[in-house]
C-alpha cells in the first residue's frame with residue numbers, strides 16, 4: 001500500500017539529485033500513480049474537494065488535491081517546478097503563454113487520466129478542469145514552498161494578470177463541496 005512517509009522520503013532523495021531533480025521526482029510520482037488503487041488505499045477514497053498538505057518544507061511541498069466535479073481553476077503560475085500524478089479521475093490542463101499587456105493566450109493542452117504523470121516547468125502557466133461529474137484526486141509535488149511564493153493568476157474572462165488570491169481559490173473548493181452536498 002502507498003506509504004506517505006516512504007513517498008516523501010523518496011521525493012527527498014530524488015530532490016537531492018544535482019541535475020534534473022524534477023525528473024527524478026517525476027519517476028517517484030509516476031511509480032506511485034502507476035498503482036492507483038494502492039494510492040487510494042493509502043490516502044483514502046476522496047470524499048470532498050480540497051487541498052490537503054501531505055508534506056511541507058522550504059524546498060518541497062506535497063499536496064493531495066481533490067477537484068470537485070466539473071471544477072475549473074483559472075490560469076495561474078507556480079514559479080517552481082511541479083509534478084502532477086492522477087490517482088483517480090481526470091485533469092484537463094490548458095497551458096498558456098504570456099502576450100502583451102500582461103495577458104495570456106492558450107498555447108497547448110494535456111489531458112491527464114488516472115495513472116498519468118507530468119512535469120510542469122517553473123514558468124508554466126496552466127488552468128485545470130476536472131471534466132467528469134465525480135471527484136478527481138491527484139498528488140501534486142512542488143520544488144519549493146508552495147504556500148509562501150508570490151505568484152499570479154489570470155482572470156478567466158479578461159485573461160489579465162492579477163496577484164494569486166489564495167483565499168479566493170480555497171473558496172472555489174468549498175463551493176464545489178456545497179454543490180456536491182446539495183446535488184447541484
Ligand SMILES: [Fe+2]
Nearest residue numbers: 076077078126
Ligand atoms: Fe497549478
